[in-house]
Amino acid sequence: VTLLDEILEQPEAAARFLDRQLATVHSIAATIQRRDPSFVLIAARGTSDHAAIYAQYAFGLRNGLPVALAAPSMFSLYGAPPRLDRAVVLAISQSGTSPDIVAVVDEARRQGAPSVAITNDPGSPLAVAADHVLPLEAGPERAVAATKTYTTQLLAIAALSAALSGGRGATADAAALHAVPRAIDNALSTDGRARTLAAARTSISRAVVVGRGYEYATAREWALKLQELTYVMAHAWSSADFEHGPLALLEPGFPVLAAIPDDVAGAALVPLLRRLRDEHGADLVAISARSDIVDLRPMPAGGSLPPWLAPIASIVPAQLFAYHLARAKGIDTERPRSISKVTRTR
Amino acid sequence: VTLLDEILEQPEAAARFLDRQLATVHSIAATIQRRDPSFVLIAARGTSDHAAIYAQYAFGLRNGLPVALAAPSMFSLYGAPPRLDRAVVLAISQSGTSPDIVAVVDEARRQGAPSVAITNDPGSPLAVAADHVLPLEAGPERAVAATKTYTTQLLAIAALSAALSGGRGATADAAALHAVPRAIDNALSTDGRARTLAAARTSISRAVVVGRGYEYATAREWALKLQELTYVMAHAWSSADFEHGPLALLEPGFPVLAAIPDDVAGAALVPLLRRLRDEHGADLVAISARSDIVDLRPMPAGGSLPPWLAPIASIVPAQLFAYHLARAKGIDTERPRSISKVTRTR
Numbered sequence: 059v060t061l062l063d064e065i066l067e068q069p070e071a072a073a074r075f076l077d078r079q080l081a082t083v084h085s086i087a088a089t090i091q092r093r094d095p096s097f098v099l100i101a102a103r104g105t106s107d108h109a110a111i112y113a114q115y116a117f118g119l120r121n122g123l124p125v126a127l128a129a130p131s132m133f134s135l136y137g138a139p140p141r142l143d144r145a146v147v148l149a150i151s152q153s154g155t156s157p158d159i160v161a162v163v164d165e166a167r168r169q170g171a172p173s174v175a176i177t178n179d180p181g182s183p184l185a186v187a188a189d190h191v192l193p194l195e196a197g198p199e200r201a202v203a204a205t206k207t208y209t210t211q212l213l214a215i216a217a218l219s220a221a222l223s224g225g226r227g228a229t230a231d232a233a234a235l236h237a238v239p240r241a242i243d244n245a246l247s248t249d250g251r252a253r254t255l256a257a258a259r260t261s262i263s264r265a266v267v268v269g270r271g272y273e274y275a276t277a278r279e280w281a282l283k284l285q286e287l288t289y290v291m292a293h294a295w296s297s298a299d300f301e302h303g304p305l306a307l308l309e310p311g312f313p314v315l316a317a318i319p320d321d322v323a324g325a326a327l328v329p330l331l332r333r334l335r336d337e338h339g340a341d342l343v344a345i346s347a348r349s350d351i352v353d354l355r356p357m358p359a360g361g362s363l364p365p366w367l368a369p370i371a372s373i374v375p376a377q378l379f380a381y382h383l384a385r386a387k388g389i390d391t392e393r394p395r396s397i398s399k400v401t402r403t404r
Numbered sequence: 405v406t407l408l409d410e411i412l413e414q415p416e417a418a419a420r421f422l423d424r425q426l427a428t429v430h431s432i433a434a435t436i437q438r439r440d441p442s443f444v445l446i447a448a449r450g451t452s453d454h455a456a457i458y459a460q461y462a463f464g465l466r467n468g469l470p471v472a473l474a475a476p477s478m479f480s481l482y483g484a485p486p487r488l489d490r491a492v493v494l495a496i497s498q499s500g501t502s503p504d505i506v507a508v509v510d511e512a513r514r515q516g517a518p519s520v521a522i523t524n525d526p527g528s529p530l531a532v533a534a535d536h537v538l539p540l541e542a543g544p545e546r547a548v549a550a551t552k553t554y555t556t557q558l559l560a561i562a563a564l565s566a567a568l569s570g571g572r573g574a575t576a577d578a579a580a581l582h583a584v585p586r587a588i589d590n591a592l593s594t595d596g597r598a599r600t601l602a603a604a605r606t607s608i609s610r611a612v613v614v615g616r617g618y619e620y621a622t623a624r625e626w627a628l629k630l631q632e633l634t635y636v637m638a639h640a641w642s643s644a645d646f647e648h649g650p651l652a653l654l655e656p657g658f659p660v661l662a663a664i665p666d667d668v669a670g671a672a673l674v675p676l677l678r679r680l681r682d683e684h685g686a687d688l689v690a691i692s693a694r695s696d697i698v699d700l701r702p703m704p705a706g707g708s709l710p711p712w713l714a715p716i717a718s719i720v721p722a723q724l725f726a727y728h729l730a731r732a733k734g735i736d737t738e739r740p741r742s743i744s745k746v747t748r749t750r
């Protein structure tokens with residue numbers, strides 16, 4: 059089964075990226091520093107867009123760099139792109155073939171803004187169009203649902219963030235980055251737990267997924283895996299946005315999936331989750347490295363990693379949960395209906 | 405019924421804003437132009453966040469201004485905000501009371517970045533914290549689900565965009581802005597159609613909402629109204645993102661709601677919708693001013709407005725659809741379960 063193989067390959071894919079691409083990471087970081095950008099514009103779709111959300115937190119919190127997520131239609135369909143004269147443009151795409159993402163990089167070149175393509179195919183149109191290419195080294199990804207390209211995308215962004223901060227924390231950051239493959243490996247040990255939790259939920263058709271801070275990206279990607287693989291109508295929110303309205307959706311037994319960071323944002327999320335469980339009767343499934351939420355019985359993940367790297371491991375139990383839920387529902391995980399591996403949108 | 409009253413008040417609220425606040429709009433636009441920002445950072449939650457998405461398209465496509473949507477937790481919980489030295493900060497909030505949004509404006513002042521609060525309460529903590537205040541003039545909004553503050557937020561942003569572009573188009577822009585109250589009034593005439601469409605769908609528990617370009621904000625806000633008022637698990641996507649995975653959700657009879665702009669982005673969306681109807685058996689409900697999609701039988705809206713202003717009117721049939729669906733399901737539209745008018749998130 060290709061999908062499961064690719065989930066299991068993630069520690070090696072991460073190790074390969076670290077082994078082969080750190081020099082390129084440092085050279086790209088130096089280019090960004092020379093530019094001294096006012097902000098980073100990121101263009102991405104689908105799973106890659108969730109890597110972009112992780113980048114918003116990593117670059118913002120660790121490097122002081124504001125991140126704007128591009129609306130590619132401005133570049134492709136409308137042909138009226140905004141000014142990029144103080145930006146660095148980052149395009150993230152597994153295949154590197156979607157015309158709307160390539161259009162953003164083409165416009166960056168036209169305006170003289172440096173561009174970087176993070177892609178699994180260094181020969182793709184996106185890689186050719188960009189000034190700099192950061193290959194994911196994930197190996198060919200054949201399953202329709204992206205897994206190992208997502209975790210290597212996060213790792214590429216994390217490595218860029220570490221290279222951009224440099225200085226006193228550099229040694230600790232480098233050690234933490236090199237602990238990622240083993241942390242992913244540890245996260246794979248949640249397989250039995252993920253299977254049990256999924257087997258008890260084969261009848262769900264809707265789910266709320268919440269996250270906050272560094273783990274908001276995990277919530278978004280978890281929801282997408284459920285949509286693609288299990289046809290569950292899963293909707294992810296930052297827990298703060300969820301409280302501004304969508305909370306009305308909850309009724310007793312409603313599945314609430316949560317990715318809880320082991321930091322101050324996670325500390326703010328925990329009381330909400332307990333309230334959803336106790337007052338709304340929500341059926342909670344959590345992923346977290348926190349040690350202070352035994353009552354939420356989270357699937358453990360990323361425990362050995364600092365919060366800024368934890369999302370690379372904490373998505374793994376979510377992938378396994380979606381995989382096992384699909385299998386338990388009798389869905390062919392290699393051929394989710396209606397979608398294909400490469401989507402070319404304009 | 406307060407909610408329906410407030411939906412019906414929207415033409416007057418828009419007229420009042422235009423009558424009272426255009427001088428303030430021009431003064432704020434002049435401040436922004438003096439600053440010559442590299443980008444605009446917008447902080448907002450819930451419905452106001454959808455006004456922020458509209459601003460991303462309006463400022464980007466019409467003024468060449470990149471827009472970044474703030475992750476407020478970086479400012480409030482993490483206390484590690486990004487650099488804002490080349491930004492203008494815009495905070496959008498009906499009540500002006502959410503601490504995480506106020507934290508973004510506080511940080512703007514600390515870093516010397518100009519800030520503007522768009523709020524319905526010029527005496528709110530947000531208004532006090534910001535350098536400039538643009539009051540919505542919507543009158544007190546009492547219903548939990550925001551309606552007239554959303555359309556006046558869009559109008560405030562549209563007026564700012566017009567003031568920022570100035571020049572040759574200024575006369576046409578001013579005429580178009582002043583046509584907004586009548587266009588909203590015309591959109592209210594879809595009431596009977598919205599009620600019929602809703603009455604036929606009282607058993608739905610899930611819905612996909614798609615939009616693109618200027619109408620992506622409409623899709624997002626339509627989904628939120630359905631979540632708040634009807635407890636339908638509605639999820640909005642840009643149609644391009646929808647094709648990258650979530651398309652797998654569709655099965656025959658699945659409700660697909662669409663907000664279709666009358667421009668090149670809408671022209672790209674129409675073939676997808678026909679495919680969803682013909683190949684996937686989707687149950688389509690559309691809102692559009694386009695004249696070339698008679699087969700999609702859209703609720704008409706914003707027909708007299710150019711595409712950049714159309715979202716102010718095209719949300720109205722969506723509000724009415726959600727209102728009638730709630731009533732048909734026997735839900736008290738004045739007291740959606742679990743949520744309250746003002747949400748103070750950190």
